[in-house]
Amino acid sequence: MGHSAAVWDCRTAIEITKDWNGIDQVMLRNPHGASAKVSLHGAQVVSWRNEHGEELLFTSSKAILKHPKAMRGGIPICFPQFGNCGSLEQHGFARNKVWTIDECPPALHPNDSHGKSFIDLVLKSSDEDLKCWPHSFEFRLRVALSSHGELLLISRVRNVNGKPFSFSFGYHAHLSVSDISEVRIEGLETLDYLDNLSRKERYTEQGDAITFESELDRVYLGAPNVVAVLDHERKRTYVVRKEGLPDIAVWNPWEKKSKAMADFGDDEYKQMLCVDGAAIEKPITLKPGEEWTGRMELSVVPSSFCSEQLL
Template identity: 35%
Template sequence: MLYVMEACTMADEVDMVTLNLDDDNRVVIHMFGATVISWICGGKERLFLSSTSLFENGKAIRGGIPVVFPQFGPWKLGPQHGFARISMWDLYSKKIADGRCSARFILINNEISEAMWNYKFKLIYDVTISKTNGLSCSLSVTNQDSKVFDFTTLLHTYLKVDDAETVTVSNLQSLKYIDKLKNGEEFTESDSLLKVVNGIDRIYKSTPATQEVFGCVDGSTVIVSKNGLPDTVVWNPWAEKARNMSDFDDDGYKKMICVEPGFVVERVILQPQEERSFTQNLVVTK
């Protein structure tokens, strides 16, 4: 049953949902990929969205928080990062309660997904905004098939920053990581605070439940917390790669960093009728 309360009004734009707590706190989700494309917290935009991002032709939205499923990275069965971020999701419900505003989106297997990945599944994606707990994104995956399937998943979070060269990320020291810019070799992080220098594309293994991203908009800190997502990807394309991406602003790399909770080093194995849930929470502090 569709459950909608007028306290959270629909956006006027086609294919977008707005969760509006007040003028200074709201989130916008595009039905294409169920992608969070804007998060206003304390009157400031906290997510990076490329001004040249395409919203058509089957190409994922460049920025915000795209949902990666059932494959992180290159995929021999279909497009990179899977099909969830380039699928039209359905809005199931939208409500407000206890100072929180939330929307639930659903994606189930269809002819397009089955042509790539022939399994029956249900994805439920809850997006919730509150003044005290920030922005929460929770994905549940249910195997509705009679056979086992496996997958990787990730919330591809683009945080907006003042200057990428001054941004640092905590709680990664002494962890092993895969460096995709160095042929996938494995290293151990030595820095107490990770700093982006000349681009970065790393998969940190078995990370703590929380990372702090210092140097975001107006010098703020964004705390990235996660549950059920053991790994963290840190990415910034830097100048040359940014120029070579048609949907990325040439200087956009200066204003973003991706800190992405995921289940990507190993694969999730889901038995028939089994369900797994994965959550990210973003909170802004000074």
């Protein structure tokens, strides 16, 4: 396709191209050279670059680029479940479906579009979905790139079913880091967490920050709406802001698990960290006609910032 359409002025444009499977993908750009790319396969953000062209998201060199499997990296959408439980596939089916561009998106707050290039995508329950998850829904996602380079994802899930249903959710954000052993997360200290490496036992975080020396797979409960991921070597900090998402999932597979994953390089755990805005411990329940909204914004600031300054 390759055509472009101006969104808010002539300097900021959307470009639609094809991905490796011939599925449409959308490139968002801002006036300063930052960009974000989202594939209609899973509505997955597969690239987010700053104004210097540096990639801020991790994608495995061994990622399987074959529909319908979700690609290992970027920001997959986990819905209607996060993790692996019950009869559904791990992290749900939304990340494996082909979404469509939403030609009639619902009105959002003016701040969600002003000064941003954005795309609205929609996924509606299919007959196939209803066989494994018998609830009719409409899922609308806005992916936006601000004039300052922030990446914003806004999910709206509506119950168009005749009865209530519940779901869990996560933005499975794979951040690119210089060296995992040099990274720390601030903002989750003193919180309770569920440890997926210990049968989801509940513990309380004891450290003044989260650092990495081995495999880690946790869900931090009741997390603050601003969390900072400090990358000392690159002297930059990822700032994760969220709304409507009470939990933060943190994951790094470390060496042993990396070698066991076919779509992940043996040493790539050193260059990635997942920090996910999520709703996991207490599923979201929607009555017929009700809608839920969950937002996550990612930005990058110099590492002289700390989480206290971001609140």
